[in-house]
Amino acid sequence: MEKIIELINLKKSFGDHEVLRDINLTLNRGEIVSVIGSSGSGKSTMLRCINLLEEPTSGEILFNGENIQSKSFNLCSYRAKVCMVFQQFNLFNNMTALENCVRPQMVVLKKDRQSATQFAIEQLEKVGMSAFINAKPNQLSGGQKQRVAIARALCMQPEVILFDEPTSALDPEMVGEVLEVMKSLAKTGLTMMVVTHEMAFARDISTRVIFMDEGLIAEENTPQEFFTNPQKERTKEFLARFLEN
Amino acid sequence: MHFISNLTNILATQVQQLGFFKKVVTIIKDYYPNILEGIANTLLIALIGTVIGLLIGVLTGLIRTIPLSKNPVVKCIQKIVNVIISIYVEIFRGTPMMVQSMVIFWGFAGLTGGNTLPVIPAGIIIVSINTGAYMAEIVRGGIISIDKGQFEGAHSLGMNHAQTMFNVIIPQMFRNILPSVSNEFVINVKDTSVLNVIGVYELYKIGDIIIKGNFWMFETYLVICVIYFILTFTITRILRLIEKKLAGNENYVICGSQSNPDAEIKVGGTN
Ligand SMILES: Nc1ncnc2c1ncn2[C@@H]1O[C@H](COP(=O)(O)OP(=O)(O)O)[C@@H](O)[C@H]1O
Ligand SMILES: [Mg+2]
Numbered sequence: 001m002e003k004i005i006e007l008i009n010l011k012k013s014f015g016d017h018e019v020l021r022d023i024n025l026t027l028n029r030g031e032i033v034s035v036i037g038s039s040g041s042g043k044s045t046m047l048r049c050i051n052l053l054e055e056p057t058s059g060e061i062l063f064n065g066e067n068i069q070s071k072s073f074n075l076c077s078y079r080a081k082v083c084m085v086f087q088q089f090n091l092f093n094n095m096t097a098l099e100n101c102v103r104p105q106m107v108v109l110k111k112d113r114q115s116a117t118q119f120a121i122e123q124l125e126k127v128g129m130s131a132f133i134n135a136k137p138n139q140l141s142g143g144q145k146q147r148v149a150i151a152r153a154l155c156m157q158p159e160v161i162l163f164d165e166p167t168s169a170l171d172p173e174m175v176g177e178v179l180e181v182m183k184s185l186a187k188t189g190l191t192m193m194v195v196t197h198e199m200a201f202a203r204d205i206s207t208r209v210i211f212m213d214e215g216l217i218a219e220e221n222t223p224q225e226f227f228t229n230p231q232k233e234r235t236k237e238f239l240a241r242f243l244e245n
Numbered sequence: 246m247h248f249i250s251n252l253t254n255i256l257a258t259q260v261q262q263l264g265f266f267k268k269v270v271t272i273i274k275d276y277y278p279n280i281l282e283g284i285a286n287t288l289l290i291a292l293i294g295t296v297i298g299l300l301i302g303v304l305t306g307l308i309r310t311i312p313l314s315k316n317p318v319v320k321c322i323q324k325i326v327n328v329i330i331s332i333y334v335e336i337f338r339g340t341p342m343m344v345q346s347m348v349i350f351w352g353f354a355g356l357t358g359g360n361t362l363p364v365i366p367a368g369i370i371i372v373s374i375n376t377g378a379y380m381a382e383i384v385r386g387g388i389i390s391i392d393k394g395q396f397e398g399a400h401s402l403g404m405n406h407a408q409t410m411f412n413v414i415i416p417q418m419f420r421n422i423l424p425s426v427s428n429e430f431v432i433n434v435k436d437t438s439v440l441n442v443i444g445v446y447e448l449y450k451i452g453d454i455i456i457k458g459n460f461w462m463f464e465t466y467l468v469i470c471v472i473y474f475i476l477t478f479t480i481t482r483i484l485r486l487i488e489k490k491l492a493g494n495e496n497y498v499i500c501g502s503q504s505n506p507d508a509e510i511k512v513g514g515t516n
Binding site for chain 1: 392394395397398399400401402403404405408412413416417420
């Protein structure tokens with residue numbers, strides 16, 4: 001298996017608060033990794049460190065074997081290859097759905113408007129949003145916004161997409177449409193890392209499940225093993241609590 | 246004594262002879278070229294001053310919101326520049342523009358050995374610098390009030406700070422600050438009146454000149470007052486209209502159709 005991203009002894013503190021305590025993790029090409037764990041366990045922080053929205057306190061992050069924090073590393077082109085999809089969508093409020101997808105291609109990938117537009121429409125079609133290309137974010141529902149956000153990430157032709165609770169801000173009836181899109185992406189061979197509370201998605205779609213607890217990876221397993229035969233007490237408690245709800 | 250009582254007599258008869266409306270009409274008829282000049286100067290100085298002030302505000306706002314560099318030398322320079330901007334803002338917001346006008350006008354004369362600036366450019370400079378101090382805060386507020394997610398969304402796709410600012414943040418910032426900028430313009434239309442202290446022929450100064458000829462204090466300043474109101478009222482309405490226009494279309498057109506998947510997808514509204 002080909003390694004894309006490696007986290008080596010990754011630590012992150014906010015002041016005295018040690019949020020990531022020692023993370024070691026490898027993401028291979030084509031994998032769909034689900035990251036689960038209770039709120040505050042450091043899942044978002046880990047994803048944000050990978051995208052360098054947060055600066056790690058210590059440790060290394062390698063992308064295709066290169067340290068992403070070295071001086072010579074091109075951070076912007078890295079971020080275009082390892083995009084992020086947020087819980088709160090973060091679509092650009094001053095642009096239409098289409099322009100949200102076109103502008104980053106022009107600015108970051110230096111594409112001309114015409115080819116960027118063509119490619120953007122293709123991606124918006126994939127997520128079922130091509131009918132809404134002229135809508136502004138505030139005219140779209142949560143599920144529609146998130147689908148545009150996914151199309152926007154796809155427009156960068158990324159090697160990896162990091163999803164941080166992509167369905168957590170959505171009304172229940174909209175969760176399905178976003179998960180459907182993510183399932184279809186999983187089939188294309190895209191490498192994905194998904195922080196989620198959707199256990200069905202983690203179980204059925206992902207190739208590996210990671211359970212985080214208090215800034216550490218407490219358990220890591222195949223979905224079958226993870227859900228039927230969890231090894232750690234903390235994992236069992238967490239899953240039990242989830243099944244109750 | 247004799248002279249003064251004589252004068253009051255003359256005034257009294259004049260008041261009897263001429264009614265209020267007659268006086269107003271006379272003022273406008275006799276002095277309309279001066280009044281128009283005053284209006285032109287007032288609007289010119291207020292408009293250019295507001296625009297330059299806005300440019301100063303945008304520039305300082307952009308500088309102040311650049312993230313601090315990791316390079317210690319650059320970081321130190323950034324901090325010094327930020328302190329200088331803060332001092333500028335505090336001083337010009339914390340002192341009256343009338344006094345600033347005198348200090349700048351006569352300060353320039355002092356430094357150049359008695360050369361005074363032409364008054365209208367001097368007025369524009371004063372209003373610009375003064376407005377810039379307010380705009381600096383308005384722009385900074387307009388930038389930092391934008392949701393952090395807008396920055397993160399841009400950064401996460403690979404945009405650098407400048408690209409993020411120009412493509413995502415500044416357009417939203419302008420929309421946020423538009424009402425405050427309009428407000429500053431209206432304030433400037435009124436506040437250019439203080440420039441009479443350096444001899445600018447703005448509207449108030451024109452009033453000053455008129456009363457030296459006719460001694461009709463009340464009627465003259467009332468006319469000036471009404472003109473100020475008409476100016477600010479009209480400008481406010483026009484700016485409201487522009488704000489509404491810029492707020493954009495609330496509707497969008499759905500392209501293609503689900504019942505007819507082959508319907509051509511039209512691309513529009515990409516600007
Ligand atoms: N910018 C920040 N400053 C200070 N503390 C933070 C910051 N971001 C996250 N934290 C803290 O880090 C911990 C982990 O947060 P997070 O990674 O968001 O957890 P999760 O995504 O698993 O719910 C939380 O206790 C949170 O309060
Ligand atoms: Mg989180």
